Amino acid sequence: MKNVPEGATVEGSLDGRPLTFFAYAGGHAALVGLDLEQKPGAHTWRVAVLDREREPRTARGQVQIRRRDFPVQRLQLPPAMVEPDPETERRAVLEGQRMQTLYRTITPERLWRGRFTRPVGGTEPATGFGARRIINGLARAPHGGADYSAPKGTPVVAANGGRVALVAEFFFPGRLVIVDHGLGLYTLYFHLDSVEVTEGQRLERGQTLGTVGATGRATGPHLHFGAQVGTARVDPAALLNLSVLD
Ligand SMILES: [Zn+2]
Numbered sequence: 001m002k003n004v005p006e007g008a009t010v011e012g013s014l015d016g017r018p019l020t021f022f023a024y025a026g027g028h029a030a031l032v033g034l035d036l037e038q039k040p041g042a043h044t045w046r047v048a049v050l051d052r053e054r055e056p057r058t059a060r061g062q063v064q065i066r067r068r069d070f071p072v073q074r075l076q077l078p079p080a081m082v083e084p085d086p087e088t089e090r091r092a093v094l095e096g097q098r099m100q101t102l103y104r105t106i107t108p109e110r111l112w113r114g115r116f117t118r119p120v121g122g123t124e125p126a127t128g129f130g131a132r133r134i135i136n137g138l139a140r141a142p143h144g145g146a147d148y149s150a151p152k153g154t155p156v157v158a159a160n161g162g163r164v165a166l167v168a169e170f171f172f173p174g175r176l177v178i179v180d181h182g183l184g185l186y187t188l189y190f191h192l193d194s195v196e197v198t199e200g201q202r203l204e205r206g207q208t209l210g211t212v213g214a215t216g217r218a219t220g221p222h223l224h225f226g227a228q229v230g231t232a233r234v235d236p237a238a239l240l241n242l243s244v245l246d
Pocket residue numbers: 143145146147223224225
């Protein structure tokens with residue numbers, strides 16, 4: 001959005017959910033995240049420029065969200081990883097809630113700049129985003145991230161500038177780092193073998209945060225890389241392909 005007067009603020013929403021605008025390339029922009037289970041169809045957006053001096057200027061319109069089909073993945077895992085005992089189940093639920101609470105926390109400052117970089121070296125694309133998972137014959141939650149297969153010990157780097165929001169060892173994700181890029185954008189790094197950062201630490205794009213491992217629910221060493229815009233699980237490939245002007 002361009003030609004916004006100095007001192008004016010920009011507000012907007014998609015389907016009534018507020019968007020967070022930031023100064024970008026001489027104008028204002030907001031990052032919209034669509035969850036992998038978002039229903040296709042027409043969605044209404046609204047933008048307002050609020051200026052103390054004049055009447056607010058508003059615009060509204062619709063975006064069409066197209067259907068995307070995801071692959072089906074069949075996995076065999078040790079029963080203990082799929083049907084945890086009640087205590088472990090409770091633990092996993094609490095850990096999930098803790099992450100959801102984090103994703104709803106919006107740091108009002110943009111901590112990233114420029115293009116996003118892949119979190120492991122090489123050129124092989126990550127796989128499995130959105131895959132409908134059938135584990136030991138039962139349908140489970142879709143895969144919310146993308147997996148890079150890489151040998152244990154491979155360095156894992158921050159996809160862009162941010163602040164370490166969480167370092168933990170959780171049941172399903174294993175040893176993990178979550179990076180807050182500001183304005184509701186988070187990247188997730190799961191199943192790590194080692195972690196080299198601490199909570200609150202500022203990271204540059206490309207800075208090593210840990211190494212690839214197979215901790216948590218993993219069939220072998222790989223990096224599970226996720227991206228959240230608020231509670232929306234977005235395709236990390238969309239983030240890496242984002243053409244960024246500044
Ligand atoms: Zn994964």
